[in-house]
Amino acid sequence: MNIEKYRLTAERYHQMLTIRYDIKREYLTLGIPVFIALMIVVMALITGHSFVTDEAAAGGAAVSDEAAAKQAAYEQLVAEMEAAEAAERGEVVATEEEEVEPETEEDKPKDDLDHIMVFAILVAIIPYSIDSFIEKRNLQKREVAFSEFLYKLSELMRGGIDPVKGFINLSKTNLGAISTHAQDAASSMVLGKSFEESMHRMSDSMKSRLVSRYIDVVVQAAYTGGNVADLLFRTSEDMRSVIAIQREKEANLKQYIVIFYLAQGIIVMLTYILSTSLLPLIQGVGMEMLGGAGLSDIDFERGFFHMIILNALFGGLIVGQITEGEIKHGFKHSAILIALSYVACVTLLLPAGVGSTYMVTVVSGDAQEVMGGIPLQQPIIFNITDVDGNPAAGTFVKMTITPTGVITSSMTEDDGTVTVSPVPGSTAGTYVVTATAGESQGTATIIVNEGGGD
Known part of the structure; x- marks a missing residue:
């Protein structure tokens, strides 16, 4: 009993906040995750994380560490050669051993900002992609249920019941995904609202362009008179045909989803082959025309990693636009492609991993x-x-x-x-x-x- 009371109280406050402040779902499913993702990146920057390619901009810390290691190796070699020459002359050279302090975790370069940004992107888009997927599934269920509702209403009107009374009677039955919307519209009619106003209110709550078009047809038919029952029946059949055509079109376009996913996998495998077979053969080649720098100084693996992640992000958005007509439905594909590509890159392209x-x-x-x-x-x-x-x-x-x-x-x-x-x-x-x-x-x-x- 207490649980039901708390549930009703929570729903009442939710309705009050929604009506007063016009809170949209996107504020919770997109705005908050994006804010959290930005905070993750900002905190990473504050704590010293950076890109690998930021070595020169950061003062050359990583380069200076490598140069210091090479200088130390050279000095050690010179000391060994001097000791060998002294031993040949019969001299005794006292060797000084320097205690090398082990590098602490704080001293290690934090060059994993690109990995952190991948997680931040996933945090930003996964909630919205899940919400968009669920909302579309529910929308499709509401459209199918509304076509069934029109068929039932036409049958009641064939029996001589007027549209308003037939609508109120149907709202008391189980209408599936549109039961709540039909009950709200029926309550408006009982309270004195017109049939047109109540139907348009139902259309707004269902948030379907398809339903909105057919509700306009129903309202006009109710006001013009004539054989309204047959008109509603044909409207119901026509709506079912439109829904079937949409489903068939989406089914035919699903092949492009498979093509894009396979293309992403091919890109990952090609970069893996380049990194392990071709590039190692040419990485050491000197390039005097570039100031004496060698290909070995270029981090191809990291560049390939960035390319693959960006291709996964924008490729997923393109898949959503092509197959479902809206970019927002591509976020789920982007999230899946980014997650799979990241695992593949860390496993194959960046075998050492982070840390x-x-x-x-x-x-x-x-x-x-x-x-x-x-x-x-x-x-x-x-x-x-x-x-x-x-x-x-x-x-x-x-x-x-x-x-x-x-x-x-x-x-x-x-x-x-x-x-x-x-x-x-x-x-x-x-x-x-x-x-x-x-x-x-x-x-x-x-x-x-x-x-x-x-």
Whole structure:
């Protein structure tokens, strides 16, 4: 009893607020989620999250960290060479070991703003897409129920009952999805409102353009007189035909939904093949015409990730416009495509994921002295393990060589090792090979001599 009382009280306050402030469903299903999504992005920016491509704009923090690691590796190599020379002369060199403070979570770069924005987009559009889907289903049920209502009203009028009385009698029966709307209109007629005004009020509450057109026909037929019962019967049959045509058209257009979903899957697979097969073969190629920068300095995987998510968002909207005639019905397709594409990208295109940490160590091939412009005689082997020391098999390792040179990125073997044979530049000096797995890096050095190597 108390539950029913509270329910009636809640409905009364809901009606009061709706009538007084004209609260629309979009305020709750679209406005509030969009506000929450914006707050998520703002809080992410305040807490230091950024895009990976914002390295230069942010002061080059990530670049300076990589340069510092390479400089430290170079200094360590020089110290080892000096120690070896001193040992040959019989001198004892005291080595100073610097304590390296482990990088804390606060010191790590928070370059996952694009991932946060994906979640924010889903938070913004999922409630509205669900509400639009449910509202359309209910609208279709109301249109079918109204066509049945017109048929029943025509049968009552064939028996000699006038439209107003027949309408009131039908409102007392179970009319399915339009029972509440019919009861409200019947109550208006009982209270003295005209048949036309009550029917238009019913049309407004049902929010259907199709129902609105046929209600105008019913009102005009009731006022002009004649064989109204036959007119209502033909109107009911005509409305059923229109509904059947709409259903058939939507069924025929569903093939485009399948096409768009398959196209999105093909895009994901193509970018995966490019990232794992083609790009690693050309990423290390030097590009002197671009100021000496190499393709390895470009984060193709992240760019592909952004392209796939944007294509999922706008592709879903296009699907809704084509198949259902309104962009708002495409939000559900956008939400599904974004969610599936994000999972696929994190699993395939960005295998390291967000926040993944590995241990990268050099097994062999470090500190070689070679001639410039030719591959190393002894390849460099890196060992990639997870935080527990287990081999990280099948992990994508991005390889770079500075200042110039040719190197190929690769995937780890079953034992967690990855083997590379870089080609350093022709200029004499020290070259640094960097292996990047997730957020972890390991370095090896190559010394290029002017006259040749050992």
